[in-house]
Amino acid sequence: MKxxxxxxxxxxxxxxxxAATALGQEKSRFDKNDQCVxxxxxLEAMPENFEESDIHMQKGLSCAGCxxxxxxxxxxxxxxxxxxxxxxxxxGKAIIEMCGKCHSDIAFMRQYQxxxxxxxxQQYAKSFHGQKLAKGDTKVATxxxxxxxxxxxxxxxxxxxxxxxxxxxxxHKCHSDEEYMKEYNIPTNQYDKYVKSVHGIALLEKQDxxxxxxxxxxxxxxxxxxGISSIGHICGTxxxxxxxxxxxxxxxxxxxxxxxxxxxxxxxxxxxxxxxDDMVGTGETSTCVECHDEGESAYETAEKIHTELIGLxxxxxxxxxxxxxxxxxxxxDLDMSYAVKDAKQRLLSARTLVHTFDxxxxxxxxxxxxxxxxxxxxFGKEELDELDFRRFGFGIATFFMTIVLVALYFKIKDMERDx
Amino acid sequence: xxxxxxxxxxxxxxxxFLGWLGSFFYPVLxxxxxxxxxxANVQSVNAGAIADIPPNSSKILKFGxxxxxxxxxxxxxxxxxxxxxxxxxxxxxxxxxxxDIWCACHNGTYNLAGRNISxxxxxxxxxxxINIVDKEVLxxxxxxVG
Numbered sequence: 152m153k154x155x156x157x158x159x160x161x162x163x164x165x166x167x168x169x170a171a172t173a174l175g176q177e178k179s180r181f182d183k184n185d186q187c188v189x190x191x192x193x194l195e196a197m198p199e200n201f202e203e204s205d206i207h208m209q210k211g212l213s214c215a216g217c218x219x220x221x222x223x224x225x226x227x228x229x230x231x232x233x234x235x236x237x238x239x240x241x242x243g244k245a246i247i248e249m250c251g252k253c254h255s256d257i258a259f260m261r262q263y264q265x266x267x268x269x270x271x272x273q274q275y276a277k278s279f280h281g282q283k284l285a286k287g288d289t290k291v292a293t294x295x296x297x298x299x300x301x302x303x304x305x306x307x308x309x310x311x312x313x314x315x316x317x318x319x320x321x322x323h324k325c326h327s328d329e330e331y332m333k334e335y336n337i338p339t340n341q342y343d344k345y346v347k348s349v350h351g352i353a354l355l356e357k358q359d360x361x362x363x364x365x366x367x368x369x370x371x372x373x374x375x376x377x378g379i380s381s382i383g384h385i386c387g388t389x390x391x392x393x394x395x396x397x398x399x400x401x402x403x404x405x406x407x408x409x410x411x412x413x414x415x416x417x418x419x420x421x422x423x424x425x426x427x428d429d430m431v432g433t434g435e436t437s438t439c440v441e442c443h444d445e446g447e448s449a450y451e452t453a454e455k456i457h458t459e460l461i462g463l464x465x466x467x468x469x470x471x472x473x474x475x476x477x478x479x480x481x482x483x484d485l486d487m488s489y490a491v492k493d494a495k496q497r498l499l500s501a502r503t504l505v506h507t508f509d510x511x512x513x514x515x516x517x518x519x520x521x522x523x524x525x526x527x528x529x530f531g532k533e534e535l536d537e538l539d540f541r542r543f544g545f546g547i548a549t550f551f552m553t554i555v556l557v558a559l560y561f562k563i564k565d566m567e568r569d570x
Numbered sequence: 571x572x573x574x575x576x577x578x579x580x581x582x583x584x585x586x587f588l589g590w591l592g593s594f595f596y597p598v599l600x601x602x603x604x605x606x607x608x609x610a611n612v613q614s615v616n617a618g619a620i621a622d623i624p625p626n627s628s629k630i631l632k633f634g635x636x637x638x639x640x641x642x643x644x645x646x647x648x649x650x651x652x653x654x655x656x657x658x659x660x661x662x663x664x665x666x667x668x669x670d671i672w673c674a675c676h677n678g679t680y681n682l683a684g685r686n687i688s689x690x691x692x693x694x695x696x697x698x699x700i701n702i703v704d705k706e707v708l709x710x711x712x713x714x715v716g
Contacts, residue, residue: 359657359690359692360692361657361676361678361689361690361691361692362690388677389676389677389689389690390676390677391674391677392674485632485634485635488635489632489637492637492661496660496661499660499675503674544593544596544597547589547593548590548593548594550589551586551587551589551590551592551593552586552590554582554585554586554589554590555583555586555587555590557582558579558582558583558586559583561579562579562580562583565575565576565579
């Protein structure tokens, strides 16, 4: 009897588990009577990367929705007969037309996603890829090159080839292929450079989805290399103050006149590294000396800015080291930590102000930072003095305790002798 | 009359005992005196009188170890959020012109409730509870949900 009850209990448990698992998974709306899939599966001729959880499959759009044909017939001749709309495997422009048929029609698309954009085809036509395709180059990327053909997921889905963390890999497929890119005469080391850049490390190693991938600078459907006039605006999307200061500086005008690439001239493009204070100044790693020579006023300005920054960095580092010491010895670090935070904030502002190329403006901020760093050091010194006082007090207490114990020992000896 | 052994011992014992008492009670007494620095683990902070905080303004307050951004909107309502950006720990600021919260480091934006609305910040800023008591603004810890 016990066995029977146990068996019933286990079967119920299994059913509940299976039902819960099924509910948690994407339910395929794939029509089990779809003859395209039945035959292609039997023949083991399913397309590469086919996923039943593909967004189109999920919404009930099966093979015939894109390829045409009669999906109700199990006879290939009938299914692909003339007049059935069968288009086979589309290539080049036909892919754009096929996807655009639905994706450019808001009346159709809004039933699935009311806020969806329907200008992808228009944008694509103005992209480098689209322009090349219009001229008959079928090697360029079309919709399926980036979105895939049979495993399409929304951009917010981590399985998607256009999910922010996967975009560099998606572009890299073609753009790092030397053989494939040969005829275009463009570099193929962008990905290798990007993965080592501050943006690449943030996105791919630290999984910071706020960090820019290829499309954030080049665009999505309208992908193009950014022009000289747009580089500053693109970087300024995130580095807003740097761009604002630069665009109002006299250097911006000189850059424009000399056809220089704004941010890119000092920071590079795909290989942008984390900035450091020696990028400005007159040292070996300074970018200023690439254009300015000793004796020029700009050379002196660069030197002044560097001196100001290094002065604050040194004071900030001293305060930070002392803060760590205060934390380690368990003293009160509250006021000091606020002062260090304030100094750090001024340091960040001063570094941003470098883009004004105005040493006086940088100095105002570094002076403020130095005040906070001094304040932090003073708080730290107070805490260290307090620590010394406590240690001294502990030493005194131990001394007196030892004296009392020794004296007590001799006193007891004396008392024993008297008895 | 020379100092004999017994007197010497008694003096040492008495003096040592008094010294030990002093060194024992000094820290006890200093502990009983309120500390000059507020406790780090605070429950609420008085941000001052309402009249001292004009509409469409903000200020950063120390809530224990956490800097908090107190905002008074154009309409006079108060809002308080953690002042540290959830992206890379820069200090956020109230933008009077746009009436939102902005991080200058990477152009991240939050609404006045601390919800991240654009740019790189991956999550909202913690929102603090505001209470008005006797025309003074009191900021308390965010309510724990669940």
